[in-house]
Amino acid sequence: MNNPKKRLLMILSQNLRFVSRRTLTSEEITRQNELFAAERKRQFEKIGRIEKIEVEYIGSNETTQLVMNKNLSTPYDCAKHLGETFMKRSVVALINHTTLWHMHKPLPDSCKLELLHYHSQPNYVNKVYWRTCSFLLGALINNSFKDNIDVKLHSFPSANVRSGSFVHDVQLSLDNWIPEENELKVLSIEMIKFCQHNHPLHCLDVSVNFALDIFKNNPHKKKQIPDIAANNGGKISLFKVGQHVDISKGPMITNTSHIGRFTVSNVHKLDTDIDGGPIYRFQGVSLPSSIVLDHFSYGLLEERAKDKNPARIPGAQVTVNEDDSFVSNMAV
Numbered sequence: 001m002n003n004p005k006k007r008l009l010m011i012l013s014q015n016l017r018f019v020s021r022r023t024l025t026s027e028e029i030t031r032q033n034e035l036f037a038a039e040r041k042r043q044f045e046k047i048g049r050i051e052k053i054e055v056e057y058i059g060s061n062e063t064t065q066l067v068m069n070k071n072l073s074t075p076y077d078c079a080k081h082l083g084e085t086f087m088k089r090s091v092v093a094l095i096n097h098t099t100l101w102h103m104h105k106p107l108p109d110s111c112k113l114e115l116l117h118y119h120s121q122p123n124y125v126n127k128v129y130w131r132t133c134s135f136l137l138g139a140l141i142n143n144s145f146k147d148n149i150d151v152k153l154h155s156f157p158s159a160n161v162r163s164g165s166f167v168h169d170v171q172l173s174l175d176n177w178i179p180e181e182n183e184l185k186v187l188s189i190e191m192i193k194f195c196q197h198n199h200p201l202h203c204l205d206v207s208v209n210f211a212l213d214i215f216k217n218n219p220h221k222k223k224q225i226p227d228i229a230a231n232n233g234g235k236i237s238l239f240k241v242g243q244h245v246d247i248s249k250g251p252m253i254t255n256t257s258h259i260g261r262f263t264v265s266n267v268h269k270l271d272t273d274i275d276g277g278p279i280y281r282f283q284g285v286s287l288p289s290s291i292v293l294d295h296f297s298y299g300l301l302e303e304r305a306k307d308k309n310p311a312r313i314p315g316a317q318v319t320v321n322e323d324d325s326f327v328s329n330m331a332v
Helices: 004-014 027-046 075-082 084-089 122-142 181-195 208-214 219-230 295-304
Strands: 052-058 063-069 092-095 099-101 111-116 151-155 166-172 201-207 235-241 244-247 259-269 279-288
Touching (some): 027 244, 052 075, 063 075, 122 151, 122 181, 151 219, 181 259, 201 208
Parallel strands (some): 052 111
Antiparallel strands (some): 092 111, 201 235, 259 279
């Protein structure tokens, strides 16, 4: 076939949705979003009387005292008081010099606050960015396949920048799917389009019963939830971007405008004995929008990201999710 556009449409018609169907949502996605919104509203209304807390922002040259609202104000709200530059560049908060904190997670008490960006504390910021990319990859996969293909997200291993790729392991009702290069390119383009909408990444701590309800149609999540809660004070931490909801210990980046380049580099079928169908490892590589890299150098990163990521294979040992707690301590 000489027409590349027709060739691409034929490829997409086999397994992936057409781009025009990208905005459609399934009943399950709608159900999860309604539950998330209702629980968020319930928790907000439960706060009751508003108490004030003191937040000491520690900058590179000076400190600023802020009076905020306990269990309501977030590090992002603090960034609003500090100026537009802080709102745009801040990736993750650092509380009391020790604990990484999601920018949209309410502060529970008075604290010292630092706002990290891509040119500060790179080891920790990179890990937060990498984790978010795995999460976003799951959102992409969950919305890219035709309705006749069963898609169940399994998990994404802990962020490891040195591995060369971020990953998301997914169960698909496809026996031996090997995506063509054009399919990977279309997935990458769709991810960039999604990120350009500047979606914030929301978070919510919920009970085990609520988590079991929101993921009642995903046997992998249901199996993981008790272990996650046991290591997180009996709570499950959910993250939401657009209409996608998943479990993660976090923290993650502030919003999708931080995503610059994003490439879905490869998909590997894993050798595992998990029931319900084969597990595929989706892999990718990405750069923040604030970091510039020439085309040749980024191409080298893309080639490296095609190699099978050596992270733990689901089912090879005790089944646990990447997510065992919400906050990440700097010592971890």
